[in-house]
Amino acid sequence: MKKNIDIIRYGANGEGVGIDNGKVIFVPYTLKDENVECEIIKDNKSYSVAKVVNINKKSPSRTKPVCPFYFECGGCNLQHINYDEQLKIKSNIVKNNLNKISNIKCDVNDTIKSDKQFFYRNHITFAVSKNGKLGFFKNNSHDVVEIDKCYLVDENINKCIEIFNSYFFDNNLKGFDFVKNNGDIKQVDIKFVDNSFLITIVATVLELPNINNLCFRLNCLNKKYSIYLSLNKQNNTMIFGEKLKYIAGEKQLSFCEENIKSYISSYSFIQVNNYIKSKIYDKIKQFVKGDIVVDAYSGRGVLSAIISTNAKKVYAIEIEESSCLDAKNILNTNNINNVECICGDCADVLPTINEKVDCIILDPPRKGVKDKVLKSVIDFSAQKLIYLSCASNTLARDLKVLVNNGYYKIVLVQPYDMFPNTSNIETLVLLEKNDD
Numbered sequence: 001m002k003k004n005i006d007i008i009r010y011g012a013n014g015e016g017v018g019i020d021n022g023k024v025i026f027v028p029y030t031l032k033d034e035n036v037e038c039e040i041i042k043d044n045k046s047y048s049v050a051k052v053v054n055i056n057k058k059s060p061s062r063t064k065p066v067c068p069f070y071f072e073c074g075g076c077n078l079q080h081i082n083y084d085e086q087l088k089i090k091s092n093i094v095k096n097n098l099n100k101i102s103n104i105k106c107d108v109n110d111t112i113k114s115d116k117q118f119f120y121r122n123h124i125t126f127a128v129s130k131n132g133k134l135g136f137f138k139n140n141s142h143d144v145v146e147i148d149k150c151y152l153v154d155e156n157i158n159k160c161i162e163i164f165n166s167y168f169f170d171n172n173l174k175g176f177d178f179v180k181n182n183g184d185i186k187q188v189d190i191k192f193v194d195n196s197f198l199i200t201i202v203a204t205v206l207e208l209p210n211i212n213n214l215c216f217r218l219n220c221l222n223k224k225y226s227i228y229l230s231l232n233k234q235n236n237t238m239i240f241g242e243k244l245k246y247i248a249g250e251k252q253l254s255f256c257e258e259n260i261k262s263y264i265s266s267y268s269f270i271q272v273n274n275y276i277k278s279k280i281y282d283k284i285k286q287f288v289k290g291d292i293v294v295d296a297y298s299g300r301g302v303l304s305a306i307i308s309t310n311a312k313k314v315y316a317i318e319i320e321e322s323s324c325l326d327a328k329n330i331l332n333t334n335n336i337n338n339v340e341c342i343c344g345d346c347a348d349v350l351p352t353i354n355e356k357v358d359c360i361i362l363d364p365p366r367k368g369v370k371d372k373v374l375k376s377v378i379d380f381s382a383q384k385l386i387y388l389s390c391a392s393n394t395l396a397r398d399l400k401v402l403v404n405n406g407y408y409k410i411v412l413v414q415p416y417d418m419f420p421n422t423s424n425i426e427t428l429v430l431l432e433k434n435d436d
Helices: 083-102 153-172 212-218 274-287 300-307 319-333 346-352 373-381 392-403
Strands: 002-010 016-020 023-027 035-043 048-057 123-128 134-137 145-146 184-195 196-203 224-231 243-249 254-256 260-263 292-296 313-318 339-343 359-362 384-389 409-417 426-433
Touching: 002 048, 002 083, 002 184, 016 035, 023 035, 023 346, 035 254, 083 392, 134 153, 153 184, 153 196, 184 292, 196 243, 196 300, 212 224, 260 300, 274 292, 274 300, 274 384, 274 409, 274 426, 292 300, 292 346, 300 313, 300 319, 300 339, 313 319, 313 346, 319 339, 346 373, 359 373, 373 392, 384 392, 392 409, 392 426
Parallel strands: 023 048, 196 224, 292 313, 292 359, 313 339, 359 384
Antiparallel strands: 002 016, 002 035, 016 023, 035 048, 123 134, 123 184, 134 145, 184 196, 224 243, 254 260, 384 426, 409 426
16 A cells, blocks of 8 residues: 655654654654655554655755665664764654653754764674675565675675675575574674784584685784684574684784773673774763662673772672673773672673762663663762663663652753764763752
């Protein structure tokens, strides 16, 4: 069924939204103030989803995507919108989520732009096609769109695409078929930090042929590298399976981040945009002045190390053992003595800290903060809370508990464009204890 509709606003993922006979219609790849002909592809009771057939009236903010695979691969979804408009959309997404989910009405700052809008990502996980070529999954599919270049990732990572394509072809290694449940290689995960590669090949076999040949190709890039193999025989897309095995290169790579000597492992989480990460960490450091701080969800401990120079003491809490090991190495290497790294679940560790805490930093995964952790945060009654979120919907849900019950008041809501050309947003929130 085809319809002509006016796009009146943006949805939570940056898609265009129109109204037809009182029903909301979500139309990806459209912009506010456009009139489009679209075809309904999913019709629910309360809303519909449509695909664009023709754009009758174009927005001046529409731009031509630079990536030839943009409408196929689904890796990014705002490349058809000029950058200034993308930044406005992201601030509005944060504001709308706070309003609709938690009924919080507050000022949301303009989104701080990234120094680079393309070729900024230092970490990417490539899918592998049945032909043994790198690419990305189509939306809601295990079909792989083969690419020769991704416009979001660092150019050095792009140089690896042809290297792996050739290596897999020469050695007759096939991508995993999720329908037939067979194949050799599932994914290739690449981190590029401080001019070095950490590569994790996710495979259904524990031995790969002719690794020296792969190393020869990588050596041509004149970068340090480390290669690991993650064994995953299950029919899923998990990067880390039954076993992680060192294959070649330097066994442990050291890096320098924000003037901190650090380490990463295959398991480590890293912020994908160095340009924005630096701005966020600098801002958080400004908030910490002589405080006793709890850095919940501390990961590899880089932020804990950075703020240690401004803090009296930092408790760094992280559940992943490998990240805790990285954090302890960072602390030892940098001679940092006022950070205590604690390996465990925040929900269990927080209640055991018997000290008056001035500031709590929450930097959870996309699913947000557990109810038990929020209760512990409230019980601590710290003067300041700093919440860094990569998902403004769960951020809004958690702020509803902290703010609407009168425990804290919002001082700052600052979105950052950690992920240009996608609808993902990093948001920094500063809260102060409500003493009213």
